[in-house]
Amino acid sequence: MKNILQEVFETLRDFLSVNSPEQSHMLTVYANLDQANPLNRKERPAWLIELKNTFDNLSEEQKNALMTFDGASLTWNGIEEQIISTLEQHEAKGRSVVVFTDLSDTVVIDLPLPVKTGVYYGIPQVKHMLSQLHRYGQYLVVLFSEREHRTVFVDVPTLVSEGTLQSSLGEGIFLRPGGNKTRTQASERRNLDTERRMLREAAGEINDYFMDEPLFDRIVFGGNLKIAHGVKNNLHHAVAEQLVSIEPIPFDATDEQLRETVSILADEYEAVHDLALIQELILRGETCGRAASGMDEVMDALQNGQVRKLYLPYPMDADDFDTLLIEAVLENVEVELVHGIAAETLREMGGVGAALYYVIR
Incomplete structure (x- = not known):
């Protein structure tokens, strides 16, 4: 999530550095364009109704200020139509957008989550965007068993979605067999070497997986605790630093159980x-x-x-x-x-x- 915020700030900085923000003559518009919402796919979409109502609720003083951008004489209907036209032409890549404009130059930034519809005049309103983008982050939960490992992505405090960690360990990670008095020292060493190799390979996969997915901010291990600790000891130090906790989470934990556990861990962390x-x-x-x-x-x-x-x-x-x-x-x-x-x-x-x-x- 931090990478998303950095990209947004870079886009905004490029725009503001050209458009003299110190003059405080900027219009900031937040709108929910989420096409996953069926109400936004109607001929008169919900976002348009919300935005028009927000425009209507502005004071006459605010409207007069907006109509005199840079000394230009603009009608209120003209300003409203310009903003709506910009949003209608924008192909939203997220669930909402923020528009920064001086009615001459405009930048539209996609946001991943819904926002409160708003129209602001004066200093560009960044704090709403910052608060909206600020999350505890994406948690990668890895649950281990003796035969496989399971990954779940938790966006705290939003949704849980399960993914698959492509593994070369087709039969999973096995613990050494115990209690068999007839096994030889040679077989004991072979079992130990095999276990260590598998733990290293599992850690290597997680290293690659985590480093290739910059949206992940933290890691939690669960399932078989002995395996989890073994994999932890083989993680790259940069990945190990992001490991928040090893928890006794059942391998077959439900989405709700995972959401609750990770939310508690995220709050504590x-x-x-x-x-x-x-x-x-x-x-x-x-x-x-x-x-x-x-x-x-x-x-x-x-x-x-x-x-x-x-x-x-x-x-x-x-x-x-x-x-x-x-x-x-x-x-x-x-x-x-x-x-x-x-x-x-x-x-x-x-x-x-x-x-x-x-x-x-």
Whole structure:
């Protein structure tokens, strides 16, 4: 999911760098174009009705401001028709879109999940998109048995879909037989060598599979715990770092059981991870000064090119974040949303924090 967010920010940055966002004369439109929704396949689609109602609910002051973009005289009907025409011509690749336009140049960005239909004038509204794209991420769950392994993809907190891990281990991963007093030491060694080879091959497949699928953010192992631990010990270190937990999940667990288990693990992981990030930010500030907090301090650091990563609380509703986010997009700064106790701590620090490359003394 982080890769999707990065691509979206790159597209937006290219557009904003040409279209002077500091003038605050931008129209931002969010709409649900999802063609999987049968109501959107009607002659008068649901997204169009929602959007027209949203346009109608704008105040006269907002409409007047929209009709004087860059000093040009535009009728309200003309603005509305231009936006609708843009959306009708767009071949949606996701379930919703966001449009950024100054009514001269326009960019349309596909979003993977539904959004609240909205029309905004002024500073480009990025926080809605960021909140929509921000997820705990795609979890790859691998369940092991002595004869096969099963993979399930869990997009937390959305849907579960099962996939198949193409395996060269046609008969699965076998544990060494136990309790047979008649076997020889030679056969014991052969069984042990075979088991180790199979564990290495299984780990190799998971390494390749995970690295080839950049949408996956985390891994969970389940099923036969002895096999799971054996495969873990053979993972590439970059993949092992993404292994959140090994859990006693039944091999034949239902989608609902998997969804519930992974959601709990994701909540726990993100809570600990986020709090560690904020504690590290505090320590950076106290020990070497390479941290900033509060709107004014962070904005100054952004404009000076000091910011390595920007931290914001989730959910974020304050309009104060709009200008900050645009500056972060333009400066190509990574944005991290934190939750729970970490978000509360960040709000107490002034609502926003930043890790810095260097300190200006």
